[in-house]
Amino acid sequence: MSFSPSLFSWGPLLSMILILTAMSFTHGNMMDMKVLQVGQELMKEMLPLQSGSRLYELQGLNSNKWYEVKISYPASIPANFTLQLSKGSSGLNVGRKLLNTEKIIFQAESLQLLGDEGRTFVLVSVEPEGIVAIPGVKERKHIIYNIVCDELLFGIPHQAWYVVVLVVLCLALALVIPSFLLPRNEGLNAATHETLSMSDQQKELRRSPPTYEALRFMAAGTLGAALLGLSSLTFAVTVIFLILSTPFLILFSPILVPAAIILVLSTAGFLFSGGSGLGGLASVFWMYRNARENHLFWADQLDFARMRTASKAWDMKERAKEAGQFVQNKAPETTQA
Structure with a gap:
């Protein structure tokens, strides 16, 4: 039995090709993996812009809790991120894919109901979107991004609740402050003033207006002017911010995290402006009521003085009569005498 010499010459070459193919296949299955803790943001993560991918293991998940995995990246680099959430340690190819979007919101209990006791992973993939339109500028080879897994409370991340608490506090102050500016004799109505006796009216006439009323009036005016000015300034800044940020959102969409930040800031700005305006209007309304009550008080004093003058004139007339x-x-007695 004879063998062809060409077969022996091609043998080493075929063996080298098989080894290189196996090495490339093994290298292709090896994926960069990192740990992503709940509530800890990973800053300045880097991936190749062309078909870059990285696997993150989610740790710190609790049952009956909702979580959100989101990515933020520079708007100057047009890219398309894809997030795949999988359950299990046997690989993403056989794992159950729950979502395929740029922003993942999931419940940890739903992952446990899958019946797999393995770990939870999220696969981040990126592809370039568009081309560089600036002449002489090369396309970027890598992209920098931040990734975070936040716990949600009523659909809002924990970090955003500070803004909600601040807005609620401003509204509460706007509702509570006017109650301290109300006059102490608010409960007295016109009927009570009409039923005052003459001695009470004389005491009220002799009494000078209290000093604290003037101080409260000045404080209300200052506070109302400050709140109205702050409300107008906040409203103007919020509108300008929306006008300047809307074109960037339209040009570089979808960028979910910047859009969410802009939405939260705009909502907080409008709510703060409304709360400040409400507080300022409440102060102005109190000043109007106080001025009107003081006017009625002085009108009552003028009526009382007019009544006193008429009474004195009547007494003098009766005495003259x-x-x-x-x-x-x-006169007859004097004449007879």
């Missing part, structure tokens, strides 16, 4: 009658009665 009595004096005239007395003179008339004395």
